[in-house]
Amino acid sequence: MATGTFDIIHPGHIFFLEEAKKLGGKNAKLVVVLARDSTVRAKKRIPIISEKQRLEVVKMLKPVDEAHLGSETDMFEIVHKIDPDIIAIGPDQDFNIKELEKELRKRGLKCEVKRIKKYKKAPLDSTCKIIKKIKNMKFDDKTFKNC
Numbered sequence: 001m002a003t004g005t006f007d008i009i010h011p012g013h014i015f016f017l018e019e020a021k022k023l024g025g026k027n028a029k030l031v032v033v034l035a036r037d038s039t040v041r042a043k044k045r046i047p048i049i050s051e052k053q054r055l056e057v058v059k060m061l062k063p064v065d066e067a068h069l070g071s072e073t074d075m076f077e078i079v080h081k082i083d084p085d086i087i088a089i090g091p092d093q094d095f096n097i098k099e100l101e102k103e104l105r106k107r108g109l110k111c112e113v114k115r116i117k118k119y120k121k122a123p124l125d126s127t128c129k130i131i132k133k134i135k136n137m138k139f140d141d142k143t144f145k146n147c
């Protein structure tokens with residue numbers, strides 16, 4: 001199981017999902033849980049792409065076998081439903097592995113939690129960088145004349 005917002009897909013997202021799938025070995029099944037719009041608003045910013053369209057795009061990605069929207073209130077609800085062997089945490093995801101494992105154990109969930117340490121560098125390797133680039137562009141009539 002891998003999680004995230006996946007708002008404006010970039011190569012880092014696909015790399016993370018490929019690495020997450022590798023954790024499961026030869027016949028691994030990768031299930032992705034997407035953060036709800038309400039979670040993104042509360043924790044990060046206003047999402048650019050709606051949860052419905054983010055889900056649709058993630059479902060189309062090659063390493064992804066299944067994708068679901070998470071809960072709006074309880075992040076452990078979906079873990080119970082999926083019952084994963086491994087939860088992959090991304091290189092810049094703000095979770096303490098030991099704490100998360102402790103919380104899972106408290107709820108009777110026995111999955112392992114593993115951090116993907118590798119970060120794929122690219123000129124636009126995070127959603128934030130893409131948003132900042134657009135934000136800093138000088139807009140005039142010619143900038144997006146066909147949009």
Ligand SMILES: Cc1cc2nc3c(=O)[nH]c(=O)nc-3n(C[C@H](O)[C@H](O)[C@H](O)COP(=O)(O)O)c2cc1C
Pocket residue numbers: 003004005006033034035036037039040043069070071072074075076077078079087090093094095
């Ligand atoms: C085990 C686990 C379960 C999660 N379940 C949910 C959930 O039910 N609903 C949700 O909105 N986000 C869920 N998330 C996603 C987190 O909210 C999201 O990954 C976190 O806000 C960090 O966002 P980012 O990776 O997009 O930066 C879950 C994350 C983890 C690790």
Ligand SMILES: Nc1ncnc2c1ncn2[C@@H]1O[C@H](COP(=O)(O)OP(=O)(O)OP(=O)(O)O)[C@@H](O)[C@H]1O
Pocket residue numbers: 003004005006007011012013015016044089090091092093118119120121125126127128129
């Ligand atoms: N360049 C990258 N290399 C490896 N993993 C990445 C990279 N970018 C994102 N990820 C991982 O992909 C998952 C989903 O990422 P997320 O939706 O938070 O995108 P993001 O580009 O990191 O967004 P933001 O810039 O808003 O933080 C997370 O586990 C994150 O750690």
